[in-house]
Amino acid sequence: xxxxxxxxxxxxxxxxxxxxxxxxxxxxxxxxxxxxxxxxxxxxxxxxxxxxxxxxxxxxxxxxxxxxxxxxxxxxxxxxxxxxxxxxxxxxxxxxxxxxxxxxxxxxxxxxxxxxxxxxxxxxxxxxxxxxxxxxxxxxxxxxxxxxxxxxxxxxxxxxxxxxxxxxxxxxxxxxxxxxxxxxxxxxxxxxxxxxxxxxxxxxxxxxxxxxxxxxxxxxxxxxxxxxxxxxxxxxxxxxxxxxxxxxxx
Amino acid sequence: xxxxxxxxxxxxxxxxxxxxxxxxxxxxxxxxxxxxxxxxxxxxxxxxxxxxxxxxxxxxxxxxxxxxxxxxxxxxxxxxxxxxxxxxxxxxxxxxxxxxxxxxxxxxxxxxxxxxxxxxx
Numbered sequence: 001x002x003x004x005x006x007x008x009x010x011x012x013x014x015x016x017x018x019x020x021x022x023x024x025x026x027x028x029x030x031x032x033x034x035x036x037x038x039x040x041x042x043x044x045x046x047x048x049x050x051x052x053x054x055x056x057x058x059x060x061x062x063x064x065x066x067x068x069x070x071x072x073x074x075x076x077x078x079x080x081x082x083x084x085x086x087x088x089x090x091x092x093x094x095x096x097x098x099x100x101x102x103x104x105x106x107x108x109x110x111x112x113x114x115x116x117x118x119x120x121x122x123x124x125x126x127x128x129x130x131x132x133x134x135x136x137x138x139x140x141x142x143x144x145x146x147x148x149x150x151x152x153x154x155x156x157x158x159x160x161x162x163x164x165x166x167x168x169x170x171x172x173x174x175x176x177x178x179x180x181x182x183x184x185x186x187x188x189x190x191x192x193x194x195x196x197x198x199x200x201x202x203x204x205x206x207x208x209x210x211x212x213x214x215x216x217x218x219x220x221x222x223x224x225x226x227x228x229x230x231x232x233x234x235x236x237x238x239x240x241x242x243x244x245x246x247x248x249x250x
Numbered sequence: 251x252x253x254x255x256x257x258x259x260x261x262x263x264x265x266x267x268x269x270x271x272x273x274x275x276x277x278x279x280x281x282x283x284x285x286x287x288x289x290x291x292x293x294x295x296x297x298x299x300x301x302x303x304x305x306x307x308x309x310x311x312x313x314x315x316x317x318x319x320x321x322x323x324x325x326x327x328x329x330x331x332x333x334x335x336x337x338x339x340x341x342x343x344x345x346x347x348x349x350x351x352x353x354x355x356x357x358x359x360x361x362x363x364x365x366x367x368x369x370x371x
């Protein structure tokens with residue numbers, strides 16, 4: 001058998017009961033080639049320090065809970081492998097641009113508020129009864145929004161976005177991508193309501209088209225594209241609202 | 251739910267976009283003509299941008315419009331870019347920053363309009 005390989009994992013620790021500020025701690029973790037960074041963190045929790053705190057669930061890049069900064073890049077730790085970093089040290093930190101709750105766990109309440117604010121559900125154009133039956137949607141109508149349904153709310157795009165870092169009020173990539181997903185759905189009639197938010201001072205114009213959000217997205221949602229499409233939509237709404245009978249969004 | 255103010259960014263973003271489009275289409279060509287081709291007598295004849303010719307160009311309705319668009323929209327494009335770059339390097343977008351960047355573009359627009367109209371038709 002080959003010799004057991006060991007990697008150094010530097011973890012940004014923060015225990016709110018005892019720490020004034022986050023601090024780094026290094027652990028020497030034995031690993032096999034099939035081990036993810038998440039498994040490395042689990043090894044630390046099981047063998048070195050049971051107080052290490054991090055979120056995880058599915059281990060297969062679908063639940064979106066194990067996002068962290070891995071060597072400064074926002075990634076899902078379950079689909080990032082230790083072998084790709086060996087023999088160098090791996091640094092893991094809580095997701096950037098979020099307040100740290102404990103160790104690698106961040107406070108997502110701001111994100112949840114933004115998510116709620118864009119009304120991420122179908123707002124019917126007119127009330128529909130059960131007797132009217134199901135909605136009919138063509139493959140072309142389906143294709144309009146399907147890409148934007150893939151978001152798993154992992155918030156890697158928020159950790160990547162320099163504008164979220166500068167203005168925490170910015171609605172941000174994932175929430176805008178989801179707003180776009182419902183706006184593009186042929187069953188939906190909530191565009192005007194969502195426009196109020198997208199066209200606001202916390203909306204799409206905070207984006208400076210860096211595009212890093214789309215680069216780090218593990219589900220290829222391309223939130224950057226959704227944001228930029230909605231700059232055009234918000235600009236149209238801004239200028240054409242004077243011509244529209246309802247006056248557009250407020 | 252918290253009430254949010256509508257952003258007036260579409261105005262500046264629109265001018266930025268228009269300027270960017272013009273800059274991409276004409277910028278390199280203008281740099282080549284005015285900075286390389288004419289001074290060095292490459293491709294174009296050496297007298298291509300002599301005073302009487304340029305005066306006639308700027309007195310023509312289309313020429314006047316072209317010069318105005320190229321000066322004004324390029325400036326709005328640059329102003330927007332500088333304004334946002336300042337924000338990104340940590341100089342935050344107060345009213346002063348806006349005044350400095352968009353203000354310069356506005357002054358450039360007004361001055362070029364006044365001068366171009368002053369040249370006459």
